[in-house]
Amino acid sequence: xxxxxVSKAVGIDLxxxxxxxxxxxxxxxxxxxxxxxxxxxETTPSCVxxxxxxxxxxVGSKAFQRIGTTPEPIRSIKRLMGQQxxxxxxxxxxxxxxxxxxxxxxxxxxIEEDAAALSTDDTTWIVDRAIVTVPAYFDQxxxxxxxxxxxxxxxxxxxxxxxxxxxxxxxxWQNQVQNGVFLVYDxxxxxxxxxxxxxxxxSFEVLGISGNNRLGGDDIDATLAEELRxxxxxxxxxxxxxxxxxxxxxxRFEKLKLLAEGVKKALxxxxxxxxxxxxxxxxxxxxxxxxxxxxxxxxxxxLIQPIVERTIPYCHQxxxxxxxxxxxxxxDVDAIILAGxxxxxxxxxxxxxxxxxxxPAINEPRAKCTEPxxxxxxxxxxxxxxxxxxxxGGLVIYDEQRSIRALFRGISATSSKQINIxxxxxxxxxxxxxxxxxxxxxxxxxxxxxEQELKNGGIFGFTRVPLQPGIENQLVFxxxxxxxxPLARLHRTIYQSQDALRPTGGSVGTALLSKSIYLEVxxxxxxxxxxxxxxxxxxxxxxxxxxxHPGDTTRLRLPLYQNKKxxxxxxxxxxxxxxxxxxxxxxxxxxELASITVRGNVSDKTFEMHIDPPPKRDLPRENxxxxxxxxxxxxxxxxxxxxxxxxxxxxxxxxxxxxxxxxEEIEQxxxxxxxxEELIESNKPVEQQLEPPVEVFEELIQDCNEINRLLDxxxxxxGQRPHNYNGPxxxxxxEKQKRKGEQAIVAHDQVSYADVLVALHAIRDHLGIxxxxxxxxxETLTEPExxxxxxxxxxxxxxxxxxxxxxxxxxxxxNEIILLRNQLNASTRxxxxxxxxxxxxxxxxxxxxxxxxxxxxxxxxVGSSIGELVEDISADDAKRRTQE
Numbered sequence: 001x002x003x004x005x006v007s008k009a010v011g012i013d014l015x016x017x018x019x020x021x022x023x024x025x026x027x028x029x030x031x032x033x034x035x036x037x038x039x040x041x042e043t044t045p046s047c048v049x050x051x052x053x054x055x056x057x058x059v060g061s062k063a064f065q066r067i068g069t070t071p072e073p074i075r076s077i078k079r080l081m082g083q084q085x086x087x088x089x090x091x092x093x094x095x096x097x098x099x100x101x102x103x104x105x106x107x108x109x110x111i112e113e114d115a116a117a118l119s120t121d122d123t124t125w126i127v128d129r130a131i132v133t134v135p136a137y138f139d140q141x142x143x144x145x146x147x148x149x150x151x152x153x154x155x156x157x158x159x160x161x162x163x164x165x166x167x168x169x170x171x172x173w174q175n176q177v178q179n180g181v182f183l184v185y186d187x188x189x190x191x192x193x194x195x196x197x198x199x200x201x202x203s204f205e206v207l208g209i210s211g212n213n214r215l216g217g218d219d220i221d222a223t224l225a226e227e228l229r230x231x232x233x234x235x236x237x238x239x240x241x242x243x244x245x246x247x248x249x250x251x252r253f254e255k256l257k258l259l260a261e262g263v264k265k266a267l268x269x270x271x272x273x274x275x276x277x278x279x280x281x282x283x284x285x286x287x288x289x290x291x292x293x294x295x296x297x298x299x300x301x302x303l304i305q306p307i308v309e310r311t312i313p314y315c316h317q318x319x320x321x322x323x324x325x326x327x328x329x330x331x332d333v334d335a336i337i338l339a340g341x342x343x344x345x346x347x348x349x350x351x352x353x354x355x356x357x358x359x360p361a362i363n364e365p366r367a368k369c370t371e372p373x374x375x376x377x378x379x380x381x382x383x384x385x386x387x388x389x390x391x392x393g394g395l396v397i398y399d400e401q402r403s404i405r406a407l408f409r410g411i412s413a414t415s416s417k418q419i420n421i422x423x424x425x426x427x428x429x430x431x432x433x434x435x436x437x438x439x440x441x442x443x444x445x446x447x448x449x450x451e452q453e454l455k456n457g458g459i460f461g462f463t464r465v466p467l468q469p470g471i472e473n474q475l476v477f478x479x480x481x482x483x484x485x486p487l488a489r490l491h492r493t494i495y496q497s498q499d500a501l502r503p504t505g506g507s508v509g510t511a512l513l514s515k516s517i518y519l520e521v522x523x524x525x526x527x528x529x530x531x532x533x534x535x536x537x538x539x540x541x542x543x544x545x546x547x548x549h550p551g552d553t554t555r556l557r558l559p560l561y562q563n564k565k566x567x568x569x570x571x572x573x574x575x576x577x578x579x580x581x582x583x584x585x586x587x588x589x590x591x592e593l594a595s596i597t598v599r600g601n602v603s604d605k606t607f608e609m610h611i612d613p614p615p616k617r618d619l620p621r622e623n624x625x626x627x628x629x630x631x632x633x634x635x636x637x638x639x640x641x642x643x644x645x646x647x648x649x650x651x652x653x654x655x656x657x658x659x660x661x662x663x664e665e666i667e668q669x670x671x672x673x674x675x676x677e678e679l680i681e682s683n684k685p686v687e688q689q690l691e692p693p694v695e696v697f698e699e700l701i702q703d704c705n706e707i708n709r710l711l712d713x714x715x716x717x718x719g720q721r722p723h724n725y726n727g728p729x730x731x732x733x734x735e736k737q738k739r740k741g742e743q744a745i746v747a748h749d750q751v752s753y754a755d756v757l758v759a760l761h762a763i764r765d766h767l768g769i770x771x772x773x774x775x776x777x778x779e780t781l782t783e784p785e786x787x788x789x790x791x792x793x794x795x796x797x798x799x800x801x802x803x804x805x806x807x808x809x810x811x812x813x814x815n816e817i818i819l820l821r822n823q824l825n826a827s828t829r830x831x832x833x834x835x836x837x838x839x840x841x842x843x844x845x846x847x848x849x850x851x852x853x854x855x856x857x858x859x860x861x862v863g864s865s866i867g868e869l870v871e872d873i874s875a876d877d878a879k880r881r882t883q884e
Contacts, residue, residue, distance in 0.1 A: 003122055003400040004490055008115070009129040009158055009393025011166070011385025012107050014100060014146065016078040016190025016216060018043035018341065020382035021107040023127075024390045026118050027472060027495035028411040031383050034110045036061070042379050044110070046189075048102050049073035050090035057089075059106035068255035068281075070247070074099050076218055079190050079667070081149075082141030084616055097145045101152035104132070108153055129156045129396065131389040133381050135191045136162040136514055137211030140562055140611065143594040158393050159511055160593050163188075164195035165204055166384030167339040171373060173387045178202050180334040183318075183367065185352055186381070187311060188340035190216040194315045196322035196333070206512055206536055207328055208321030210314040214671040217264070217342040220304050222663070224260035225253060227303055228275075231293055238284040244664040255281045263295050268344045271297045301347045306655070308348050312355055313649035320643075325536065330356060331365035336372040343377045394423065399488035403429040404479055406490055413500035417469060421494075422461035425454055425479055427487075434458050436482030441465070443475055467496040511539040511592045519586070520559040521547060522869040525751035529561060530872055532588050542589045547870035549602060551580025555867035556602065558586070560611065564681040565674065568611045570598060571867055578603055584870045619666050620673050625657070628673075631680045639683070650679045690745065690753050691806045697741050697753070700760040704734045707767040725770045734763060754804075761800055783835040787827075790842040794824050797846060801853045813852055820845050 013020045020043045022033045033042050039061070049063035050056070052071055063073045071090040080087065080096040087094060108127055115125040132150050134143055143160055150157045164184035171182070178201055186193040193211040197204050229239050241249040259277055266273035277291040322328040336356055342348060349372060353359075358366045376383065395408045408423040421441070427434050439460050440451035446466045454460055467473045472493045479487045513536065518529040532543040549556070554577060558570035586600040599608035636647050657672035712727035721727075737759050744752035798821045805813050823845055827838045 003124065005124050005126050005398040005400075005402065006492075007126050007128050007396040007398075009131060009389035010108075010111050010115075010127055011382050011387070011389045012104065012130050012132045012150075013163070013166070013379070013382035013385060014078065014104060014107075014132055014134075014149075015043075015046055015188055015381075016076050017046055017218065018189060018378070019046050019103055019107055020044070020379045021111045022379070022382045022386035023111050023114055024386060024411075026412065026493060027500075028390050028413045029495060029497075029500060031386050032114050033379055033383060034107075034114055044103075044106065046078065046103050047073050047075050048077070048089060048099055050092075052090050055090075057102060059102055067258050068251045070251065072251065072254065076190050077103075079214055079218075081145040082139060082143075097149045097152065100146065100149035104150055104153035104155065108155060128154065129158055129389075129393055131159045131161050131385045131393070132157060133163045133166050133385050134160050135186075135211060135213055136164050136193045136195050136206075136209040137191075137213055138514065139213075139565065140515075140517075140567060140590075140594055140596055142213065144596075144611075147593045147595065157593060158389065161385055161388055161511075162193070162195060162206070162209070162514075163339065163381045164193050164209070164337075165197060165206065166381045166388065167337050168195075168197045168199065168204060168384065169387045170376070170380050170384035171335070171337050172199055172202070173384075174375075181207075181328055181332045183315070183330075183333045183336045183356065184339060185311070185315065185336060185343070185372065186211075186339040187342040187348060188216050189342065190214070190218050192216060192311050192314065192340075194311070194318045196318050196328060198326065198328065205326075207326050208318040208323075209514055209536070210317040210321070212310070212314060212675065214668055215307070215310055216340075217261075219307050220264060220342065220345075221257045221260045223303060223307060224263055224300070225256040226663075228256050228260055228263075228291075228293070229253070232283075232289060232291070237287065237289055239289075240284070249284075252281065252283075259291070263300070264345070267295060267297050267300045268346065297346075304345070305347065306652070308345075308351055310649075310652045310656070311348075312351065313645040313652070315356065316645035317649070321536070329365060330367055333367035333369075335369050336367055337380075338372050338374050338377050339380045341378055343374065349374060395492060397490045397492060398428075399490060401429075403427065403432060404488035404490075406477065406479070406488075408492060412493060413495040413497065414467070415496070415498050415500050416467075417496065418464050418466055419494065420461065420463045421465055421475070422459070425458035425460065427458075432487065433481060434479075434487075437487070438480050440478040440480070441475060442478070443467075443473055445471075445473060467494060469496050471496065511594070513537045513539060513541065513590060513594065515563045517588065517590070517596070518561040518563075519545075519588075520557075520561065520869060521872040522550060523872045524749075526748060527869060528872065533590060535563075539594060540589070540591045542587065544585075544587045546873065547584040547586060548873040549578050549580060549582035549584055550868045550871050551582075552577065553868045556584065557867035557869055558598075559869075560588075560596075560598070564678045567596075568598075568609075570607070570609065572602060572605065572607050573867065575602060575605055586870075617670050617674075619670060625673065628676050628680055629654070632676075635680065635683050643683075646679060646683060650676055653679070690748065690750055692757075692803045694745055696803050697745070697757065697760070700757065700764060701734065701738050701741075704760060704763050704767060705731075707764065707771055708734065711767065711770060722770065722773070724766075730763070730767070734760075737763070757804060761804060783839075784831045787831055787835040787838040787842065790839060790846075791824050791827060791831075794842050794846045794849065795821065797849045797853075798824070801849055801856060804853065804856045813856060816852065817849075820849060 008023060010021055010023045020033065022031050025032055035042050044060045045064040047060065047063040049058045049066045050071065051058065066073045074087055074089055077087065077096050077099040081100065083096060085096065087096065087099060089099070112127050115127050118125045130150060132146060134146050146160060147157050164186050167184050167186060168182050171177070177199065180199050182197050182199065184195045184197065191211065191213050192215040194209065195206055196208040197206055229241070233239050239252065241253055243250050243253050259275060263273060263275055272294065274294045275291055281289040283289055319330055336352060338349065338352070352372045356367050357372065358368065358370045390411050394410060395412065397406045398404065405426040405428055406423060408421065425434060425439065434454055438451055438453045441462050442449050445468050448466055450462055452460060452462065472495050474491060474493055476489065476491045478489050481487055513533055516531050516535040517533045518531050520527055520529050522528070532545070533541050554575045555571060555573040556575065558572065559566055560568040560570060582603060584600065584602050589597045596611040598611065601607070632650055639646055653672045653675045657669050657676065660668035660672060708727060708730050711725060715721045715727070737756050741753065741756040744756060798817055802814060802817050805817065824842065827841050830838050
């Protein structure tokens with residue numbers, strides 16, 4: 001009997017707290033969700049532990065039971081995906097991708113048990129392909145990390161599907177809905193996602209997304225655990241915990257969180273619950289903590305309401321995007337679909353209903369439904385991922401020797417009596433040549449026999465293939481080489497039934513870019529972030545562009561951003577000195593798995609790189625947070641009524657930031673700060689900080705006016721004005737430069753601002769020379785006094801030149817200025833003992849400072865030792881076309 005191996009793609013929901021996996025049955029008519037053989041649970045805790053004695057790695061419930069012990073298990077690793085960090089698993093350090101790979105390997109092992117049940121004497125079912133879900137609001141580094149984790153686990157990733165899209169796929173499949181607009185509210189253990197989707201004839205289009213990658217049931221558990229800790233302290237237990245620095249305290253709090261999770265689940269189905277526990281929890285004095293504490297639903301809801309309410313502004317944000325993209329509003333939404341374990345909490349469902357569902361008592365546009373859809377919220381994402389996997393993954397069949405691989409497109413069930421069957425044949429071993437080969441299809445029960453030549457790439461396609469209604473039709477495929485030698489004999493079934501007519505989300509790709517990608521360029525002398533690929537663009541996507549070399553630099557900077565977050569600083573260095581205007585060719589490609597590649601060339605120099613996760617960010621300083629608050633205060637009054645949710649979102653993120661600081665949860669605090677940053681940046685024009693600060697400009701104007709006033713008064717009293725000074729003309733020039741400077745400040749024009757500072761320094765220098773000629777008498781000074789005065793003047797010169805260097809972005813000379821300033825300060829020690837030596841040293845320093853000043857004043861205003869931005873010539877072309 002000829003053996004064959006069959007691979008059917010599986011759907012995996014890789015969750016923060018729980019994961020799930022599913023596979024379709026042989027005929028693609030029912031979904032098999034993996035269930036634990038003992039507990040019958042359909043989800044597995046996303047928890048990993050390593051036995052210190054046997055070194056065995058345990059994933060799932062047994063690892064979850066180790067919470068609060070040493071060594072502690074790893075939980076909620078999804079929150080660290082995309083970060084350059086490591087976590088400890090017993091005696092080894094692992095990356096977040098490696099830990100997630102262990103969870104995915106367990107999902108693969110589990111579903112292999114279910115796939116084995118599909119096997120027959122001549123067919124073995126295997127698992128090597130999957131669609132893995134990710135939050136819709138994941139950044140590119142987080143998506144890339146998920147892809148790597150699946151590959152480490154031995155899975156070919158067909159698609160990284162957004163979790164809300166998966167949930168909508170299952171809803172439409174289960175309810176046989178082909179058309180509609182849906183709001184998917186996905187509140188899981190560690191992330192919150194919301195998507196607005198439109199289904200047209202069974203195919204999905206994403207219209208708007210938003211969310212928070214660090215907001216979920218874990219936060220509710222932590223809040224409830226803190227409440228429990230406070231209550232136990234009032235009962236006399238010593239539980240003043242230092243979770244950050246004391247491992248034992250961290251274990252104590254993990255046990256409290258575990259108890260809190262039990263309270264949360266109990267109050268999701270009851271109005272009150274008494275927590276009774278005599279577990280192995282001990283306080284800091286070593287006393288066993290015996291718990292007998294009542295909890296009521298009202299107190300619980302009051303405690304968690306701020307967390308749940310944070311989700312509402314994100315929903316409005318997604319609706320805003322849907323309105324901008326397709327004119328879709330809340331009134332167009334046919335159903336609100338819930339997903340994620342946190343939606344078991346009644347308060348969550350009530351807030352969703354209250355804010356978005358129809359209510360006769362409220363006179364404003366609402367969704368067409370009166371209640372959100374609350375069904376299979378724990379597994380709806382995995383179920384939807386498998387529907388998508390069956391539709392797009394097709395069926396892969398290997399012969400017994402695994403020398404031939406056949407990929408069949410489409411699913412194994414149809415309502416049609418005639419079908420088209422196509423796919424590709426691939427040779428896996430050397431020596432097998434498919435050129436000129438052919439494939440034969442036989443269906444015995446309908447007496448069908450046909451063959452055709454394999455096209456380039458092993459492509460084949462049979463049309464109008466008849467099926468016998470109401471049964472599983474057995475299709476036999478024989479592959480031959482050009483001489484007619486048999487290479488493989490494979491078979492598959494197609495189930496024909498009217499009941500098989502179900503929407504699957506179609507075979508068209510649903511992969512899209514969650515956030516826009518920008519390249520920072522120079523436009524009109526100012527940094528400008530040019531959008532290369534828009535948010536919600538279908539993947540794969542590419543953007544080719546040509547920029548202009550700024551000239552006079554051997555290094556170019558190409559900063560890449562996703563929304564307002566820098567994901568890569570691309571540097572092209574060791575370039576020859578190329579003329580301004582030399583083309584810089586740049587191509588950005590994002591594949592269907594959201595993996596980003598950049599390539600390009602400047603003259604003969606080429607560059608190509610894959611975008612890796614950015615380095616870990618430090619906790620912001622207090623002044624940075626206060627600066628954001630000040631910026632928010634400036635923005636808030638200008639927000640329209642329809643965008644007041646932005647203010648609400650900022651305030652909630654700000655409170656979360658403060659609470660995270662109190663709990664010393666640094667990662668959470670950084671995440672909240674970045675959300676605040678993005679809200680500010682998204683609602684104000686991008687502006688560049690002028691260098692040096694505007695205060696320097698104002699001081700220069702004041703100095704020039706003051707010296708000119710003194711000189712004008714002196715010559716008005718004494719007469720005989722020198723030929724190189726005219727007070728009114730000088731005042732006119734000062735006012736002229738003042739107006740230019742103010743215009744540059746308003747326009748944030750660094751180039752013009754630097755030119756004004758150069759002119760004002762020249763005016764002040766000239767006025768200083770004239771002033772020195774009339775008020776100073778060197779003959780009355782002692783040599784130490786003359787030397788001290790020269791040091792003072794030289795230090796003023798150094799300050800002035802440093803300001804000019806900052807204005808001109810000439811950071812490479814600032815280190816030398818610091819050294820010269822140190823030499824001047826050191827010379828003060830010799831003022832009394834050897835003033836003539838000091839005068840010679842100061843003369844040398846001032847001569848060098850004048851050389852630096854000349855060099856800086858003649859330099860370009862945008863240059864930088866760290867490299868220069870390319871210039872956006874497309875903006876110049878557009879301006880020129882407008883003028884023409």
